[in-house]
Amino acid sequence: MRGKSLMFQGTGSSVGKSMLCAAVLRILRQDGLKVAPFKAQNMALNSYATSEGLEMGRAQVTQAEAAGMEPSVRMNPVLLKPTSDRRSQVIVNGKSVGVMSAMEYEAFKPRLRQMVRQTYDALESSVDVVVIEGAGSPAEINLKQGDIVNMSMAAAADAPVILIGDINPGGVFAALYGTVKLLPPDEQRRIKGIVVNKFRGDVKILEPGLKMLEDLLRIPVIGVVPWVDIDIEDEDSVTERFSRLSGQGQVRAAIVRLPHISNFTDFHLLGCQAEEGRRNDSQRQKSFRRPVRYPVAKCNRFRGSHGDISACVYAASRELCGCNVPEGRRKKAMDGFAPSCCGFDGNHHFLPCCKRELDFSAV
Numbered sequence: 001m002r003g004k005s006l007m008f009q010g011t012g013s014s015v016g017k018s019m020l021c022a023a024v025l026r027i028l029r030q031d032g033l034k035v036a037p038f039k040a041q042n043m044a045l046n047s048y049a050t051s052e053g054l055e056m057g058r059a060q061v062t063q064a065e066a067a068g069m070e071p072s073v074r075m076n077p078v079l080l081k082p083t084s085d086r087r088s089q090v091i092v093n094g095k096s097v098g099v100m101s102a103m104e105y106e107a108f109k110p111r112l113r114q115m116v117r118q119t120y121d122a123l124e125s126s127v128d129v130v131v132i133e134g135a136g137s138p139a140e141i142n143l144k145q146g147d148i149v150n151m152s153m154a155a156a157a158d159a160p161v162i163l164i165g166d167i168n169p170g171g172v173f174a175a176l177y178g179t180v181k182l183l184p185p186d187e188q189r190r191i192k193g194i195v196v197n198k199f200r201g202d203v204k205i206l207e208p209g210l211k212m213l214e215d216l217l218r219i220p221v222i223g224v225v226p227w228v229d230i231d232i233e234d235e236d237s238v239t240e241r242f243s244r245l246s247g248q249g250q251v252r253a254a255i256v257r258l259p260h261i262s263n264f265t266d267f268h269l270l271g272c273q274a275e276e277g278r279r280n281d282s283q284r285q286k287s288f289r290r291p292v293r294y295p296v297a298k299c300n301r302f303r304g305s306h307g308d309i310s311a312c313v314y315a316a317s318r319e320l321c322g323c324n325v326p327e328g329r330r331k332k333a334m335d336g337f338a339p340s341c342c343g344f345d346g347n348h349h350f351l352p353c354c355k356r357e358l359d360f361s362a363v
Contacts, residue, residue, distance in 0.1 A: 004124055005038075005159040009134035009150055009191075011175035015166035016197040018059040019230060021133045026066040033128040037063035040116045041078040041135055041149040043088070054094020055079055059133070062232060067131075077119045078112055078148070080105075093119075109146045116148055117156050124157070132159055139182035151187045160192040163219075167206075168198040168227065173213055180217050193222035200227045 006024065010017045021037060028035045042057035048071060049055060056076040064071040073094035081089040089099050092112065100108060124130050138150035147153075154161050163179065165172040176196075180188055194213070199206065203224050210221045 004128065005130040005132055005157045007132040007134060007154045007157070007159040007161045008164060009138050009154075009161050010136070010164040011139075011166070011172075011179045012137050013135075015164050016225070017133050017164055018062070020162075020164060020195065020197065020225070021059075021131050022063045022066040025063055025131050028129055028131070029066070029068050034126075035067045035129045035131060036069055036123055036127045037067060037075050037133065038120055038123055038130050039076050039133040039135065039149070040120070040153050041080065041112075042076050043080040043082065043135070045081055047079060047081065047091075050094065052094070055091050055096075056094060063131070063133075074119055074123045077116055106146050109148055113148055113152075116153070120153075120157060130157070130159075132157060134161075137179055138187070139179040141182055151183065151190065154187075154190055159190075161190050162193045162195055162222070163191050164195045164197050166198050167196050168200070172196055173209055176213060177216060180219065191219055193220055195223045195225060196221065197225045198227045199224050 008017045008021050008024075025035050025037055037060050039057065039060055042059065044057050044059070046058050047055045048058050048061045050071050050073060052073075054073045056071060056073045057079055060076040061071040064075060077093055079091035081091065083089055083099055087099055087101050088105065090097050090105060090108070092115070120130070132153060134150040134153070136150075138147075151161075153159075163176065165176040165179075176194055180191060183191075194217075196206070196210070206224060210224070214221055
């Protein structure tokens, strides 16, 4: 049975698809409907282990909680966990099927199409409504032929599409117009509404542009969502959290931002602790790519990476560890060991050479 779904797609990554999906799921649940999230393919390093010990993306876990359902890999049958700029670990139905290059995965994707369709059909048959999330943009024309997550998924589910644009970085009208116009006519017709997300200011100033966009595309703008700073766990390292200092306390923790850092959400607790049910910022934490001076850094922490050897090379090339420093400089650099320098996620084999005080500057 078709017609039991609604799909959110975006003009790019991090435009707010996941949160708007979660919001709609919650509203539909409050209206008395049995609902479930679905995303055919996700790419993230911060994964979640289900009660069966299977891996899925954290965004669908948040959405499942909003829907009042137990997280299940049926909600996210394909998960990609990058190990480098060109290779990813491929998780299918919660289990790894290997590490593939981008071209290898493109060749492998046709084998996933039927599995994704069957997984979706089984999920749809068990609920009243499925809220589907796309990935990135449907207008990635170089990836169109192998698409399993955007417009091909919308067609398989016969789902109307809501297109989301992020106004915060600027260029939202061009992004929305360009995304629609790069799609073939049948896919353009599937878009039933447009949402402008992360708006700050007086919406009256925005309204002339919205009217012009509607006239150009013949698609209604159904909502403008204000900017909201939602403090939930990030799905991947494409996050604003890394660019800011969190906490105001006396204990300072410096997080080394490796290129393919995984499950870095474990560090969020360093910035706060519960005190009588209220948030109390007792520590400070900030993420770094290079050594700078961060006064009295008491804890220098490396989170696990999904590419251990490349992570070690990265840390060494930026003098985040002592292993590539000339012997004379190394001895001087290693004289002041960090009071606490620790690694997580089992990547201890490259961490002993990283046990020096990082040279952090004021922020």
